[in-house]
Amino acid sequence: xxxxxxxxRQLFEVAIYAPIGLMLLAxxxxxxLTAAGKTRVESQITLAKFIGRIAVTRGTQELKRxxxxxxxxxxxDGSVVDTEATEATxxxxxxxxxxxxxxxxxxxxxxxxxxxxxxxxxxxxEIASETTAGSADPLPIDGYDSLAASxxxxxxxxxxxxxxxxxxxxxxxxxNRRTILxxxxxxxxx
Numbered sequence: 001x002x003x004x005x006x007x008x009r010q011l012f013e014v015a016i017y018a019p020i021g022l023m024l025l026a027x028x029x030x031x032x033l034t035a036a037g038k039t040r041v042e043s044q045i046t047l048a049k050f051i052g053r054i055a056v057t058r059g060t061q062e063l064k065r066x067x068x069x070x071x072x073x074x075x076x077d078g079s080v081v082d083t084e085a086t087e088a089t090x091x092x093x094x095x096x097x098x099x100x101x102x103x104x105x106x107x108x109x110x111x112x113x114x115x116x117x118x119x120x121x122x123x124x125x126e127i128a129s130e131t132t133a134g135s136a137d138p139l140p141i142d143g144y145d146s147l148a149a150s151x152x153x154x155x156x157x158x159x160x161x162x163x164x165x166x167x168x169x170x171x172x173x174x175x176n177r178r179t180i181l182x183x184x185x186x187x188x189x190x
Contacts, residue, residue, distance in 0.1 A: 059118040139170055149179040156183050164188060 005013075140163040141147070141155050156164065168184045171177060 055118065062118065139166060141167065144170070145174070149177045152177075152180050153183045156180070156187060159187075161188065 140159055141152065144152065144167070147155075152167075156167070159167065164184050164187060168181065171180050171184075
């Protein structure tokens with residue numbers, strides 16, 4: 001038999017019993033919900049503080065490095081160097097990239113200086129990576145240089161002869177790992 005209730009009785013239950021049940025449940029579960037919320041917020045704040053400290057430290061180091069470079073150039077040739085543009089060069093490319101770094105006397109506060117230095121460093125890094133990305137042929141194994149030799153060896157069997165040649169040349173000019181070079185020789189002999 002179906003349990004059919006009078007609509008008035010259902011309305012009464014929803015209007016009276018549901019709030020009472022909700023209050024009882026909230027009274028019992030509220031401490032656990034509060035603790036979970038507090039833990040979540042505190043962990044987010046701790047993470048934000050940690051990231052902030054790292055950003056300030058890295059920014060301060062980058063600013064000091066750039067200011068030291070400008071000062072060294074200023075003292076080195078006897079002429080005044082334009083502190084509005086600091087030169088950043090990539091070791092693999094002779095292209096010069098000029099990034100705006102405000103001179104120390106125009107910076108109103110340390111946070112402004114840090115932000116300016118971090119932004120300038122990011123721009124220089126992006127430009128340098130864009131110029132070098134097109135010049136180098138990518139290796140057929142993603143993240144090759146960060147992989148252990150055992151991880152590379154297991155991936156070599158799926159490569160074509162041309163891809164094996166590229167890995168062989170790269171390995172010879174970089175880390176020269178015998179395990180990888182031996183496996184490539186073994187695969188090329190087949």
